Amino acid sequence: SSHEHKLNFRKSKEACLGYIQDAMLQKQWTKAAEFLTFYIESLEKDFSREYMGPSEIIWRIGTEILCHHSHSSMREFNSFIEQMKTLGVKRYLKVCLEHVFHLLCNGLIDEAYQNLSLAESWRFGEQTAIQDKEMKLIQAYRGLLDYYSWSKQKNILLEHGQDGFEDLSVEQEMHSCFRKAAMNLKEIIKIPGVWDLFVKCYVDLLEFYGDHNEARQVLNEYAYNSKFPANPNAHVYLYQFLKRHGESKKLLVSTLKILHDIAPSHELMIDFNTMLQKSKKRKKRRLGLEVIFAALDYAGWKENVKAWSCLARQMKQIVISQKHLDWIKQEWNSRKDWWPAFHFSRYLAKRNWQENESLSYEKALVAGILLGKDCKYFKYVSHQGCKAQVKRFRILKKFMNRHNPVYLKISG
Amino acid sequence: RDFNERCAQCSEVNWGLTDGGRFYCRSCHNVTERTREVVNTEFISNTRVQTISKGSRRQEKNDGACEWYVCEGFQIVLKKQAEALEALGVCPQMKDEILCNFWKCYLQKSKQAYCNRPAGETVKALSGCDSSTDVDSEPERPSVLHFLSLSESDGDLQTDCSFASSTSRVSESTSVYSGSVDGSLYFTKNEKDKLRMTMPMTLSFCYMALLWLREPMTLSDLLRYVVEGHVPYLNVFQHFPEKMKLCGLDLRIFCVESWPVYEEVHNKMHELAAFLDLPRFPDITDSCFLHPDMLCMKYLMEANLPDELHNWTCRVVKKIGIGEADFLTLVPGNKSTRKVKYDILAAAVVVVVLKLLFLLDDNYEWLLSDFAEERSKNSKEGAPYFEFKKWYKVIKCTVDAEQRKLDEKRAKYLWRCEKPLFYSAKKKSKVLKRRQMTVNLQNQFGKLSGSVRPAEKPNPSSFQLSWSEENTDGSCFHGHSLEGILQEKCGLLTAMNTDYWLCTVKLCKEKLCGHLGHYSEVDFPQSYHFVLRLFSFLLRIQPSYIHDEVCLIEHKLFNKKLCKKPKYKAVLRS
Numbered sequence: 001s002s003h004e005h006k007l008n009f010r011k012s013k014e015a016c017l018g019y020i021q022d023a024m025l026q027k028q029w030t031k032a033a034e035f036l037t038f039y040i041e042s043l044e045k046d047f048s049r050e051y052m053g054p055s056e057i058i059w060r061i062g063t064e065i066l067c068h069h070s071h072s073s074m075r076e077f078n079s080f081i082e083q084m085k086t087l088g089v090k091r092y093l094k095v096c097l098e099h100v101f102h103l104l105c106n107g108l109i110d111e112a113y114q115n116l117s118l119a120e121s122w123r124f125g126e127q128t129a130i131q132d133k134e135m136k137l138i139q140a141y142r143g144l145l146d147y148y149s150w151s152k153q154k155n156i157l158l159e160h161g162q163d164g165f166e167d168l169s170v171e172q173e174m175h176s177c178f179r180k181a182a183m184n185l186k187e188i189i190k191i192p193g194v195w196d197l198f199v200k201c202y203v204d205l206l207e208f209y210g211d212h213n214e215a216r217q218v219l220n221e222y223a224y225n226s227k228f229p230a231n232p233n234a235h236v237y238l239y240q241f242l243k244r245h246g247e248s249k250k251l252l253v254s255t256l257k258i259l260h261d262i263a264p265s266h267e268l269m270i271d272f273n274t275m276l277q278k279s280k281k282r283k284k285r286r287l288g289l290e291v292i293f294a295a296l297d298y299a300g301w302k303e304n305v306k307a308w309s310c311l312a313r314q315m316k317q318i319v320i321s322q323k324h325l326d327w328i329k330q331e332w333n334s335r336k337d338w339w340p341a342f343h344f345s346r347y348l349a350k351r352n353w354q355e356n357e358s359l360s361y362e363k364a365l366v367a368g369i370l371l372g373k374d375c376k377y378f379k380y381v382s383h384q385g386c387k388a389q390v391k392r393f394r395i396l397k398k399f400m401n402r403h404n405p406v407y408l409k410i411s412g
Numbered sequence: 413r414d415f416n417e418r419c420a421q422c423s424e425v426n427w428g429l430t431d432g433g434r435f436y437c438r439s440c441h442n443v444t445e446r447t448r449e450v451v452n453t454e455f456i457s458n459t460r461v462q463t464i465s466k467g468s469r470r471q472e473k474n475d476g477a478c479e480w481y482v483c484e485g486f487q488i489v490l491k492k493q494a495e496a497l498e499a500l501g502v503c504p505q506m507k508d509e510i511l512c513n514f515w516k517c518y519l520q521k522s523k524q525a526y527c528n529r530p531a532g533e534t535v536k537a538l539s540g541c542d543s544s545t546d547v548d549s550e551p552e553r554p555s556v557l558h559f560l561s562l563s564e565s566d567g568d569l570q571t572d573c574s575f576a577s578s579t580s581r582v583s584e585s586t587s588v589y590s591g592s593v594d595g596s597l598y599f600t601k602n603e604k605d606k607l608r609m610t611m612p613m614t615l616s617f618c619y620m621a622l623l624w625l626r627e628p629m630t631l632s633d634l635l636r637y638v639v640e641g642h643v644p645y646l647n648v649f650q651h652f653p654e655k656m657k658l659c660g661l662d663l664r665i666f667c668v669e670s671w672p673v674y675e676e677v678h679n680k681m682h683e684l685a686a687f688l689d690l691p692r693f694p695d696i697t698d699s700c701f702l703h704p705d706m707l708c709m710k711y712l713m714e715a716n717l718p719d720e721l722h723n724w725t726c727r728v729v730k731k732i733g734i735g736e737a738d739f740l741t742l743v744p745g746n747k748s749t750r751k752v753k754y755d756i757l758a759a760a761v762v763v764v765v766l767k768l769l770f771l772l773d774d775n776y777e778w779l780l781s782d783f784a785e786e787r788s789k790n791s792k793e794g795a796p797y798f799e800f801k802k803w804y805k806v807i808k809c810t811v812d813a814e815q816r817k818l819d820e821k822r823a824k825y826l827w828r829c830e831k832p833l834f835y836s837a838k839k840k841s842k843v844l845k846r847r848q849m850t851v852n853l854q855n856q857f858g859k860l861s862g863s864v865r866p867a868e869k870p871n872p873s874s875f876q877l878s879w880s881e882e883n884t885d886g887s888c889f890h891g892h893s894l895e896g897i898l899q900e901k902c903g904l905l906t907a908m909n910t911d912y913w914l915c916t917v918k919l920c921k922e923k924l925c926g927h928l929g930h931y932s933e934v935d936f937p938q939s940y941h942f943v944l945r946l947f948s949f950l951l952r953i954q955p956s957y958i959h960d961e962v963c964l965i966e967h968k969l970f971n972k973k974l975c976k977k978p979k980y981k982a983v984l985r986s
Contacts, residue, residue: 007639007822008670015823034861038824040853044832044846058853069860080856083849 013042029069055087093134116142143184147201150177192227232263265298273310293331308362315369319403329410344377353384372407373400478655482592486609489648493618496643502627510621517688590660607687612672616681628701630755632951642872647829674953685744696740704729707758716879718798718892724765732968759947760961769907774937784896797896806887915963929963931956
């Protein structure tokens with residue numbers, strides 16, 4: 001509370017805003033609404049010089065309150081938004097768009113579609129050109145909803161097809177939705193940006209109608225055009241498409257390589273490693289090791305059994321063949337300072353053993369190779385495993401006994 | 413104008429007033445015997461008569477509006493304020509006599525009325541109403557850009573300025589206008605700037621009248637009543653008659669969007685008193701409400717402090733001579749005497765007394781409180797001993813709660829009035845649309861606000877905090893005794909505390925930095941800050957103003973000691 005005794009309109013409204021924000025942060029929607037009623041008169045005095053004027057503030061705050069207040073209804077919300085649309089012509093399309101999002105979140109697809117169509121037909125002198133980006137978005141979302149309709153009709157047709165029915169009208173409508181959707185989706189993905197949803201839907205449409213070339217081109221553009229922001233998903237979609245269409249391993253690997261570069265912790269790294277391990281080329285296998293080590297650098301992978309088993313398998317294979325130990329050495333070099341505490345502490349040994357035996361097995365194998373059979377992790381897990389008379393742990397123990405000196409070579 | 417009968421000769425209804433005050437028909441110049449009996453007090457008689465007899469000016473515009481001068485508007489404001497004050501208990505003499513006379517005097521001195529050639533006439537060319545052939549030597553033609561340089565930090569109306577882009581000269585453009593005849597004059601830089609009237613100045617007038625009558629209302633009381641809505645200030649123009657159309661620059665004059673500031677009102681009051689060449693005001697004696705002895709008593713009560721402290725405040729007042737009539741009474745134009753702020757002065761005296769008795773160095777007062785507690789256990793009869801600790805807890809609770817309420821009230825304050833204002837006719841429809849939307853939105857969210865009763869206007873009261881001795885919870889300290897903190901020395905009761913710290917070793921030059929001392933919360937003990945905060949809340953002013961007065965009082969009190977040893981430590985032995 002300020003003990004400022006000079007009070008004027010501006011300060012009074014700033015204070016009011018402070019109370020609104022506090023109430024909102026504490027989710028006291030009734031209180032927020034109460035203070036908002038006192039703030040609203042700022043509308044009659046628009047600070048057009050300010051970065052965010054009262055009309056925008058009221059729009060955003062009012063939306064929040066109406067979203068969360070228990071007594072608020074969709075009808076009230078709609079009426080409020082319609083008023084907001086008239087408040088600032090420079091924001092018109094933005095308000096429309098957010099209104100549509102809200103309708104979609106509440107499952108009112110048809111209303112959303114109507115609003116999008118209405119917004120699309122809006123024209124306002126030079127504002128139309130200035131708000132071009134928002135307009136494109138509006139068209140894109142309408143395209144998305146068209147896709148959604150198309151999808152529904154497609155499913156209906158497929159069902160009917162199974163039952164032996166033929167429905168011409170549904171088919172026609174479906175094609176019409178396709179045309180509308182395709183047109184709008186195609187437009188938005190030309191603009192550099194992150195359009196995952198639109199791209200996926202567009203590709204789906206293209207694939208259905210057999211235009212694989214176009215689909216491939218779209219995905220390539222999306223992934224490789226440098227004007228577009230780096231987006232791991234772009235590469236994922238491309239990879240999935242190529243895989244679907246039985247493309248060569250070489251192509252798949254090159255696609256995933258980029259994914260590894262930009263998102264080393266992506267879940268596809270397991271597939272990638274698996275692919276690389278099987279390769280005949282040495283370079284690829286080397287890369288595989290790099291990939292799996294890199295993935296396990298991330299905390300989210302700590303308990304991923306599949307990942308550990310990939311690493312374990314590859315390392316075991318290397319140890320047995322006695323070839324390329326230097327690969328492990330290279331990878332371990334930058335990790336030997338922190339992986340022991342990160343993955344192989346005694347605490348983790350206990351926890352892993354209690355919660356997930358397979359995990360502890362794979363990890364023990366890796367730990368044994370990297371740190372020797374006397375390291376905390378291996379010792380504990382191996383001991384527990386043998387005590388419990390689990391066969392594979394006995395085998396593991398024997399294996400480690402045989403290959404123990406390896407870790408010395410690795411840690412160098 | 414109020415006369416609606418048909419003319420006997422020509423059956424027209426088109427009346428004017430002759431110099432003799434009789435109605436004459438403008439169409440056929442038939443003079444009636446009817447005289448203007450009821451003097452319309454809302455309009456200044458003199459100028460009106462002047463212009464009517466001249467007959468060269470159109471009396472009414474097409475839309476039923478009439479010409480009016482800004483000072484007429486202020487006259488209405490003053491009238492409303494005086495009525496409100498009368499309703500609050502101020503004697504009727506204030507409204508009927510004193511304020512009236514002050515106002516008339518002001519009009520005369522500023523040549524707006526009651527004189528031979530009202531300055532308002534020269535404005536004709538500027539207002540864009542009628543062009544007049546008779547333009548006297550005018551002040552420098554103001555450029556439109558001048559208006560823009562009057563940057564309003566409030567930001568009000570700036571965006572409404574329809575003339576912002578126009579750079580044509582005032583006399584030629586019709587976009588610079590006001591509903592009033594001389595509204596634009598109020599923004600020109602004029603050498604003969606004779607205290608142009610502003611809204612805060614209306615309160616200066618009121619306070620001046622109150623002071624003259626020695627009414628029991630301090631300036632902080634008055635300003636508080638204004639904020640609480642008991643004295644009209646914000647949106648008073650709603651009460652202007654219909655025909656007085658407010659638009660354009662009038663809005664800048666009459667629509668204020670900030671609360672009046674104590675300093676400003678006070679300083680203007682002094683300027684006014686000097687400008688009006690008023691004589692020495694009636695003496696403030698020790699039986700007046702504004703006398704420090706009286707005000708100290710009031711503040712002691714309000715601050716829930718023992719009545720016994722009053723002896724101490726009186727002693728301090730006497731010792732430093734601030735109880736003398738010559739010190740307290742206002743002599744306009746006398747630049748050598750310090751302008752007395754009665755309320756702040758009294759509050760500062762109380763603070764000094766507290767410092768004398770409790771030291772307030774964040775240490776001693778608590779020890780003393782424990783000591784008093786011990787002592788009180790031993791003596792069972794008589795009034796309970798005053799313990800600083802207990803008092804602190806009670807006051808802190810109360811003031812914190814009240815401050816919170818006040819802060820909320822401030823955030824919820826509604827500034828706009830019922831009547832929507834338009835800067836110009838062009839803006840009217842836009843303004844009305846906005847107003848409609850505002851009302852809709854307020855309703856919509858009002859429904860979601862739950863059943864919240866609108867904030868009621870508090871009943872006007874001189875006391876913001878009241879403590880009753882009937883409360884059994886012991887939260888009223890008025891009757892407490894100071895025995896717990898006093899000791900006997902040579903048959904007299906003196907304070908146990910023998911130390912004192914000065915707020916400032918050297919007084920700063922007020923003219924240079926506006927303050928005598930420099931106050932910041934971190935530089936002074938928390939207890940001192942607490943006490944300042946209490947009075948800051950009661951008087952609704954910044955703590956630094958009270959701090960300044962405290963500095964001054966201390967320097968007067970310890971004058972001898974200060975003069976003797978130029979280099980001395982901050983802690984004195986009294």
